[in-house]
Amino acid sequence: MSDDHSNEWYYNTKTGKVEPYQGAKSGDRLGPYSTPEEAARALEKAQERNEAWDNDPKWNDD
Incomplete structure (x- = not known):
């Protein structure tokens, strides 16, 4: 694993x-x-993934 973190970006959930x-x-x-x-778009992406998982019949445990 590389110690070069120069191309890593994060979304801070406290500051937005x-x-x-x-x-x-x-x-x-x-x-x-990567950018x-x-x-x-981190929160949008998380919401999209949550919706996909919620609607995936393989994971529907209702």
Whole structure:
């Protein structure tokens, strides 16, 4: 595993801001993402995945 984190971007769930690897503690962040633009969509992406899982008949335990 490389120690180069220069291309890692995170979405900070407390501040609502995108930040590089050298940011807040990991418990407050989503990522890593390859670009700041991808990190900015972190909450949208999580919602899309949640909806997909909620509607996946293989995982429906109702």
